[in-house]
Amino acid sequence: MSTGLADNVRKYRRTAGLSQEGLAEAADLSLSTVRKVEQGGDARVETLHALARALGVTTSALFATEVPRPVVDDGANRRYLAELRRALMPPIGLTAVLTEPAEAGSLSAMRREIEDGHALYQADRYSSVAKKLPGLLRSSEAAVAALEGDERQQAVIARSYALLLAGKYLTQVRQYDMAYYALAEGIRLARESGQTLTAATGVVGLCWLLLRQDRFDESEQLAAMTADEMEPRFSQASPGALAVWGELSLRVASAAVRNNRPDVAREARRMAATAASALDQEHIDYRSHWTTFGPVTAELKAVEDLSLMGDARGVIRRTDDGPLSEKAVRNYGKPSANNWDRHRLDVARAHVLLGSHQDAMDVLTSIRNTSGEWIKHQSMARYLMRDILKSRKRTLTQDMRGMAAHLSVAE
Template sequence: MSTGLADNVRKLRRTAGLSQEALADEAALSLSTVRKAEQGGHVSMESLAALARALGVSTSALFATEAPQSVLSPQDEANRRNMAELRRALMPAVGLSAPLSEPGEAGELSGIRQGVQDGHALYQADRYTSVARKLPGLLRSSEAAVTALEGEEQQHAMIARAHALLLTGKYLTQVRQYDAAYFALVEAIRLARETGQTQLAATGVVGLCWLLLRQDRFDEAEQLGAQTATEIEPRMSEASPARLAVWGELWLRVSAAAVRNNRLDVAQEARRMARTAGGAMDGEHLDFPSHWGAFGPVTAEAKAVEDLALVGDARGVLRRADDGPLSGKAVRNYGKLSPNNWGRHRLDVAHAHIALGSHQDGMDELMQLRRTSGEWLTHQPMARRVMADVLKTRKRTLTKDMRSMAAHLGVAG
């Protein structure tokens, strides 16, 4: 954690007239966590949000601008090398005359669209290496098509390129290459707006809000999501499922940002709007490319449970995890969560079990996720935090599964 953030926590605690012990009690955290926060140690976002609630400020108020640490981890170095080709295709070097990039061949628009659809299917299947290999060719061929075509055909090429950029931004956000993801998403939104594709542009905003959340830019994510949702608010009696889905997802992004930022009243209203969107649909909706994610009454409930996890209500998570819209009967009627949303939901369940001392139940959730979504799991900081909590709080000898999972997630014992 940064020294500026640590200074802010200490200053706000003193302004509130609290001792470290009193702040720990108010935030329902251990004294060691408060001390770590004020000494510049690593503290989870959930703990920072709890400190902010106890201090009566937004989580964003704790953050400070400082120079980033200059030392990269071995994983960062490997990612930098592995992403070189994709970066060249997405962000070529630019001089005084023309970009210094490999000229691409203008692909057939039908081929570009099919390539994006295939790439999205690979992404949904957690085959991230395959997605990374496909993207450079899609970016080059779509850019060449925009340059080569004119008139209405050029407009169609711009829309196809916007789809390729959206896939790129979604993938790069998932693998935490945030600056490149921002470039791709903003360019996709620009092209969609220029060609009058409001639904596609709003889908890009959903992705951009997710990126802002990943960067702890909660104020911007909340404001952008709410503003866009207001601009595209549908007439319920005539709205298509795709339009309702994008509108509902925007409100989910608002809720996620607000709850992380200790703005629980805003989060509650945003969840209500998301439930309204879900309730207007017959079930879970996933109809790529009209809508890039999955949304419906089950997703809206799963994200409400995620908000409970973020405020530390472990019992509330377990009480609602398999009930109501998330019950087996409801899922059969309305449809399943997307694989990513299901995985995130079960991580919240695992975390709740561990927080209440049920290590084996938590490990059962992790092992099931490893069997179904092993690569996706390695990209989830929540999974590493859950495993780290097991290693820290387990009093008996670790089981074989625990040791294997720690190795899979790269968590040191």
């Protein structure tokens, strides 16, 4: 039972002069949900967002430090990632680091491997990425140790790229402690090599990780500070610099809207839209910034805010309009597969909220057909599937049973 969360919700509710019924109405939640939270039951982060908005506090204010619940079985992930863990986080003694012998990779070979790794990641081939990373991390580390002068400097830069790729992959598959180590080390090497743009794109990734850990205050502060430090002159900035600055603005907005700071989120969205307008197309270069960025991506994230606020009709209304219309996407270019699929999950959620369960299933099935591995790692997809199964009054369709099995959701 989450007694700290329960105590915080009860405290702020009483401070606001609300009954449980009043809080449920203000948050647009059921009375049973409010009672469950105040009795120490589990709650989705989306539910906490709604409670925080109704209480006029940040979402972070509701969180409390407690003893974590035991993990039932994380043995499989430990085994699957054992080799990557050894390459990324070797044992360190008083005088030596216990690393496995590796041959220094050539600079050109390492760059090709990094490009291949990004391509595999974008294609949702996560097993292939996991297999590629240990050798890439070891060969880049050996190259840094073996080379001198300018070649060593280039090897350090290549290693920072490899670490940021590892951090991206590990965040996606929710191995957050390993991801933090990879990102922090990648940022440090890039910063020490004078690669400010590469270091900043690592910060974009670190903000994503913090967001996934519900560390909203830190994610917003880090993104805002970094954006201030590298704010570009729009008339002279490279597309990569505009894209990274725009991505940092998106991170500020994403953290702020989840933390019930709508004014901060709106201003950050405005800055991201300004950068996207200056680019006038979706820009992609995974070595110079985290993902694609441009007018379509900026609009996807603005619609995500509507989803977080529970405005299902607003999500549906803007899904095929403006920068997200079929014609606009053709003109501006496609966003990254991950961002587009995340948007489609928002659309599926909107259909669930509106009671259109078959429409939601159609969207989920479409995502599974194009990004079957990606959707397995999305907690929102599992939540939506559970909601569909819970509300289904007739016999489950074959598609519903197949999707539940794919997402490991019990019928």
